[in-house]
Amino acid sequence: MAPGLPTAMDRPHFIGIGGAGMSGIAKILAQRGAKVAGSDAKDSPTAEALRALGATVHIGHAAEHLADDATCVVVSSAIRADNPELARAAELGIPVVHRSDALARLMDGLRPIAVAGTHGKTTTTSMLAVSLAELGLTPSYAIGGDLDAPGSNAQHGEGEIFVAEADESDRSFHKYAPEVAIVLNVELDHHANYGSMEDIYDSFRTFADRIVPGGTLVISADHEGARELTRRLDGAVRTVTYGESQDADVRILSITPHGLKSEVTVVLDGAELTFAVSVPGSHYAHNAVAALAAGVALGVPAAELAPALAAYTGVKRRLQLKGEAAGVQVVDSYAHHPTEMTADLEAMRAGTEGRVLVVFQPHLFSRTQELGKEMGEALALADESVVLDIYPAREDPIPGVTSELIIASARAAGAEVQPVHDKAGVPEAVAGMAKPGDLVLTMGAGDVTDLGPRILERLSK
Incomplete structure (x- = not known):
């Protein structure tokens, strides 16, 4: 039998409760009987799923979201030191627990x-x-x-x-x-x-x-x-x-x-x-x-x-088929490191007889600075690619580090690549590239995943 609930985590508050790692811990604690609360920058299906388990999920970060009777505050490495709920926890003397420690206790x-x-x-x-x-x-x-x-x-x-x-x-x-x-x-x-x-x-x-x-x-x-x-x-x-x-x-x-x-x-x-x-x-x-x-x-x-x-038939964002329109399949990939990009592109080549087209969004300035050349070389495995601007996630820009590092490397490797700086223009760009029998791969760890349905909508017209 699984153990019960750690006493100090019977009323946890999660800062960034909608994140992949944080939401999982919150869910398990709720299922074990904890009174779970938390906040996230925006509403999401994940937040709604937690509410269905009885969790209180606030949208936005504010000191008043943290209840005085919370037994701990759970954070990830992405939470900045100036978060108002973190500051409020310090005022109230509520212990702050890293998500890895919370998971270890579970x-x-x-x-x-x-x-x-x-x-x-x-x-x-x-x-x-x-x-x-x-x-x-x-x-x-x-x-x-x-x-x-x-x-x-x-x-x-x-x-x-x-x-x-x-x-x-x-x-x-x-x-x-x-x-x-x-x-x-x-x-x-x-x-x-x-x-x-x-x-x-x-x-x-x-x-x-x-x-x-x-x-x-x-x-x-x-x-x-x-x-x-x-x-x-x-x-x-x-x-x-x-x-x-x-x-x-x-x-x-x-x-x-x-x-x-x-x-x-x-x-x-x-x-x-x-x-x-x-x-x-x-x-x-x-x-x-x-x-x-x-x-x-x-x-x-x-x-x-x-x-x-x-x-096992897959995880969202791990070569997930989003749909098909006008004879074109659209698949979503979380790959953001050159090794992952290469593996997913090789898998798609083996699994389809048509051309493989990629919409790639680099993830993190630091990763692009170190691995941009290798990312571009990986894109040479595609027939054609669209490259978006860098998704910053938790990072501030690094001077001189842009998607152009990847594009230049891809072109040097013989790839056909076009930059698109505005995501809104991607569906039209893909529609101009794709033909029946092709496979479109939206690739990256950022919000490029949102483009799959929009591409399918444009292709169906």
């Missing part, structure tokens, strides 16, 4: 699986949550994206397993003590917080060291950054490797695409096992094998878990 008394890596965390966490639920194990889970509806990024389950996406961006994954941890890959990203690969390796090493005694690290045998991390661990933790490499403990023998699905054959404990993956691309097949290895490490029989993985 895992107390359970058997956590923590999924880490530069790319693929949301998908792999979701695969585990869906497949374990399919087997009737009723896990709790907290994911960085919605499965099929607003608010479906988290669930309080009655089972003993808790599956959590473990975020390395602000080192918050150091707070968890998993029984099983997954490291999908290790690359340099989040340049505002990490200055070098040495810094990244040290951070992932700290995460691996947090695995409980007798626990297991499931880690890629193919990704060079993951292999280097394994070498640095030097046997300090029980490790199970997976991938196509000859020395992988769970070895992938084949990945056979079938349109927007695939079939995977692995060797696990000396026996071959074939199962279906209901999302396209070899990187998603690798995610499924990581999920399989983690479930087996926790004691779930492979012969039961493998077919259950096919129940």
